[in-house]
Amino acid sequence: MNSLAISLTLVFIGVVLLWWYGYWNYHGRKLHSEDGYIPPAPGLRATKAMAFTSYIGRFLLAGKCTIVGRENIDKVKDQRVIFLPSHVDEADWSVVFPELRRPTRYMASRDQLTGIRKRLAAFTGALAVDNKKRQSRGGALEAAIEAMVRDGQRAAFTIFMQGKLLRSNEISITDFKPGAIRIAKAVIERTKDNTLAGIPMAVAYVQDENVVGLRRRFNEFGQKVARRGEMVHNVAAVLVIGEPILMATLPDDVREAQSVIVAAIIDCSDRAKAIAAAQLEERRVKKA
Helix, strand or coil, rough: CHHHHHHHHHHHHHHHHHHHHHHHHHHHHHHHEEEEEECCCCCHHEEEEEHHHHHHHHHHCCCCEEEECCCCHHHHCCCCEEEEECCCCCCHHHHHHHHHHCCCCCCEEHHHHCCHHHHHHHHHEEECCCCCCHHHHHHHHHHHHHHHHHHHCCCCCEEECCCCCCCCCCCHHHCCCCCHHHHHHHHHHHHCCCCCCCEEEEEEEEEEECCCCHHHHHHHHHHHCCHHHHHHHHEEEEEEEEECEEHHHHHCHHHHHHHHHHHHHHHHHHHHHHHHHHHHHHHHHHCC
């Protein structure tokens, strides 16, 4: 390849990168500043980028992962779906996302969308919410509904219904918010799509206070960058994926419908914690 061809190739790559930056910078700024803004649906490249970074996060923050119920994801591969994981630690996303195997939108806190983050959030289809403002919460809810309608039959959304980290992993219905139920009911009403499914999921971590070596160093690094508290003792993680629930079959009353979903998440959590406890015991026996 002669020097002219090399120069033209570099110019072309530069133009593409500048276009990419400008395009997602535009959407990122609007996502950060406008309540209810919906960026373009996440595509294959965004999904692969998210999966790549999630695997890195999984390696650094969670350790070896045990996944139970992968087949339940396959059951909804051609349906609209809302993924409903429990929320224990900052590492949850890295445990959950690689198992979804499809583009999915999600909620992002507006105060975290600074610098490059707002561009990446737009690129991966995030919706922004300011939890301190009622108007913003309402706009984010309507944006989620509209996005699920607009994105078509294979639209997906991931939402932590608890709305906050609960490191104790003690699940109570009082900690859950009804937003996911309201999104589902509105999407079904607007699309007449009774196949919209909810997938309950729960994460548990194997925590060993005597962890040493590289795992300990990775955990300490995670504690510094994410302020993860006692999660510095993570040595492994467990994700249990529950059976799909057709959201159209839930009770009309939002609170009653939420109780059904929460019960399914609690069941997943109990199974995940039991597996984590067994793995910790096995680990201690091996060390004895």
